[in-house]
Amino acid sequence: MIGLAVQGALILAGFVLDLRLGLVLMLWFGAWTLNAGLAETQSGLARRIVPVIFGLAVLALWEMSVKMWAISPVILPAPSAIWAQITGSLPTLGADFVQTFVKGALSGYLLGCGAAVLTAVLIDRSPFLQRGLLPVGNFVAALPIVGIAPIMVMWFGFDWQSKAAVVVVMVFFPVLVNMVAGLKATDSMQRDLMATYSASYWQTLRKLRLPAAMPFLFNGLKIATTLALIGAIVAEFFGSPIVGMGFRITAEIGRLGLPMIWAEIAVAAVAGSAFYGLVALIEKRVTFWHPSQRH
Amino acid sequence: MRSILPVLTVIAAICGIWYLAAVRMNATWVYDQAAREGREVMLVDLVAETLTQERPVLPAPHQVVKGLWDGVAGQKITSKRSLVYHGWVTLSATLLGFAMGSVAGILLAVGIVYNRAMDLSVMPWAIASQTIPILAIAPMIIVVLNSLGVTGILPKAIISAYLSFFPVVVGMVKGLRSPDAMQLDLLRTYSATGAQTFGKLRLPSSMPYLFASLKVGVAASLVGTIVGELPTGAVAGLGSRLLSGSYYGQTVQIWAALFAAAAVAAGLVGLIGWIERATLKRMGMVR
Incomplete structure (x- = not known):
């Protein structure tokens, strides 16, 4: 260059x-x-x-x-100082991780994605509902949903339940839209083959259409991993018990404890990448037959 | 157009569920009030009272609409209670940040496509950055920039810039690489220069990818700005309306701010979609 x-x-x-x-x-x-x-x-x-x-x-x-x-470390702490902070406060970071990631993000992720997949399968038989729900879902997926965090904190209290609720709403629509698209992914030749086997609706769903939907579903699931972590952390900015990554970030800002904030961000980055990597790994196992997974 | 009826049905169903939920969730307060005053609550009274509370647990749709209307049309637009004022504060920071982020993203994408060292060095990090919740550093950026004396619109714009930056880089790199070998070879047989290949083949064929990532980027920008408005102590902007609403239990204000933010997001995404359609139509690429 x-x-x-x-x-x-x-x-x-x-x-x-x-x-x-x-x-x-x-x-x-x-x-x-x-x-x-x-x-x-x-x-x-x-x-x-x-x-x-x-x-x-x-x-x-x-x-x-x-x-x-x-x-000044109040403006930008050195990487060595951040590392010292990470190794020095492992118990705190661990407790925050469990509160925000395991309790808030992960439970919300599982609930939200499960609900989205179920909804997609339920509305599968009604093209009318699909035509109605898909534009609404696409529209909602583009909205700043983290904004519902203060409402959820009011409804479900300060603890992890409100964070999980935010995460459920955040991951629901991207997964729903992808799953509905996935259920449409089989072509008529394949469905006709199932019909010649005189397979019932549920047999066709289980043996043909659900497997065929998996690449689409995992696309949505991967997008949702990041959204889940963002939702859980940002929801804590609106109120939380005295533990959690978002709480620690806001609390340390008040004390100008920048190394601790960077330490939390490092943990969040590692957790986010690992979560994504895990879902990608499961995808590799489940959709081994898909061209994008063959090398 | 045939999906208008289903969409309206779904929206009507959502409103119906919303009303039922509002009655149910606000009922506790009504029963408590009635027990205190020692009177019985009939179903009609219950519905009437749950839907007209000052600070309901869940405001009914018409209360939210009224809150929105009050905020948009009921105030002078310079008033601190006007949603237009707060919406503009948020929108201007979002637009500034989005412009900075997408221009920088496009430039970096061009660099990545034309320089192999840059591609190998930066691209893995740009992709990895999509899996980490970078929004978490927003409060820190605001506070650090404040302590450096940078205040006003710029700190928020920087947050929304870096949130829109990475999606644009990844999408634009994909787009600039979308011409296949056959097309590139054709331009080589014309002995086209690098700049000509870029201007006549790579840039035009990247447009669909660019617009797709701009839509993602602008939505992310808006979220970034709203979150960036939280730590400064709720001064101005839609984010601060959310925060002050949650401090004082003003649920109608929260919902109104939320719907205003949704309207801004929908407007921005719609605007980019419109530019996309116009551009692609001009280029003869309408799908």
Whole structure:
């Protein structure tokens, strides 16, 4: 992209202006040139390590900048300080994780997705209801549903039940829309085959249409993982017991405890990715026959 | 058009369930009041009283509509109680942030498509970022920027910018890569330059993908702005109406703010859908 000479000139200019700026530029362009070289090799290994190098370079730059310019931890704590906070307050983080993720997000996710799948199967026999519900579902899926959080907190109290209720509403419509689309995914040839076997409605549903709907369903389930975590955390901004990730974030903002906030965000990021990864793994097992899963 | 009747039926059913739920959920308060005054409650009184409470557990649809009407038309639009005022505060931050986020996202997507090192370095992180609840850092950004002296519309706009940024990057990269090898080869036989390939093939064929991700992005932007309005102590904006409503138990105010936010979201998504249709029609790509 930028030629080596230009990079060298920029680094030099950085050193002349400010020793620290020079160091930062040197690290950045060094890592970049390394990545550019690796990317040229086209090997599978490069595909793996290039993003890792990029991530590490960003972390190192972050650490260096905070240390060298002595940025106040109230504005941006260094990665090392965040890591120290994570290892130092594992019990708190664990309790928050259980409260927000296991009790709030996960139970709401299971309830909401289950209800959506059931609804989709129930309205499957009524094209009239489908034509009515789908536009409404699509419309609601685009709305800022987290806004119902204060209402749910009023109805179900401060504890995890209100968070689960928000999550149920948030995940319901994306999963419903996908599941209804999935139940339509079989073509008439396949359904005719089932008819020649004189399969009943429920047999056709169980042996043909539900399996065929799985790729669509998992598409919705994967979208819903992120929504569930967002719903559970944001609902806690509107009131919660004195435990939970969203509560900790708002409480630590008042005390300017930025390392703790970053620690919670790190936990949320890991939990979100792991949750998504888990659903993707189940998808791989369930829809092994689908072209997108074959390599 | 044939789906109008089913949609209306579903909406009517929702309203019916809503009324029933309102009667049921508000009944406890009515019974308590009646017991205190030592009178019997007949069913007619029950329905009448549950649907006209000042602070109901669940406001009936007509109360919400009245709250919305009061907020939109019953106030001067400069008044602190006007939903138009609060809606504009939220909308302006959303639009600014959405514009910043999508322009940055499109630029990064172009970089990713044309630079392999950038693709390998950034793309996995952009995809991974979709699975993490980045909305959680919104309150922190507001407070940190406030302590740096950045106040007003900008902190909220930054939150809505980064929320719309990643969907646009991922969608635009997909779109810019959507021309198949045959089409790219054809342009090579015309000895088209890189800029010509971009302007005449890659950019036009990315449009459907771009608009799809812009719709996702603008909805995310609005959510970001609303959440960004929470930690500053409920000053202005639809998010602050939600928060102050929940502080003071003003349920009608919460529902009115919620429906105003829904209307803004629907308007924004509808606007992008309209631009999409107009653009694709112009390009002869209507599906």
